[in-house]
Amino acid sequence: MRKRKLIIVLAFLSICFSVVIFLPFQKVFAFTETRVNDPVVHFIPLTPEDTFEIRYTHSIHKTDVLEHYKCVDGTSIQMLGMEYESLAIGMPSYAEENQTLTKRNGKYYLEFDNEFIENFTIYIGDLDLDLVLDYEDYEYDLKKDLQRGKSYLFEVKHLSLYEQWKGARMK
Structure with missing residues (x-):
């Protein structure tokens, strides 16, 4: 009887340990390298702040472009807008349906207006x-954090402790 209780307790503890380790609970910005067999996930833990920006210098006309986003409905990304200085190659010069250009x-x-995506490369x-991601005033x-010459799938997702240990937290 005592041996049976010990086995039940150990089985219960093993299940609890597995749940804690493998259950995805931490919401993150995830950068997963594409075109590789065993990609490493680089991630930034999320806080309740749901807006972020990506700022980059355009490679042709060498001016800054600022893209504004918001995390919504768990893991969806809402595109809020862009600001830029030039209508040169690669930049929108007119507004399409559900867009406003000023x-x-x-x-x-x-x-x-109401533009939602699940991820982007x-x-x-x-x-x-x-090429900077601005989140929480940082x-x-x-x-610096990702490898040049590579492409990454960017998405908002939940990671388990195990996935976080295997990945690389960005600082």
Whole structure:
């Protein structure tokens, strides 16, 4: 009888340990390298703050572009807008359906109405130009934390403790 209770207690503890280790509970910004067999997930833990920005220097016209996003409904990403200085190659010069393009103080502002995505791929170019994720008043230098010349799937997801141990936390 005593041996049976010990086995039940050990089985219960094993199940609890597995749940704690393997249950995804930490919400993160995840950067998963694409085109590799065993990708490492680079991540930034999320807090209740739900807005973030990506700022980069455009590789052709060498001006800053600022993209505004918001995390909604668990893991969806809402595109809020963009601001940029030039309508040169690669930048929107008109608003499409459910978008508004305005010019104020020498900058163009493209605003999105109800534009939601699950993820996007970001390429880390090998040029010495800015590529920064701004979240919670801290700038994450993506060219420092991620490998240049590689592309990464960016998404909001939940990671388990095990996945966090296998991954790389960005600082």
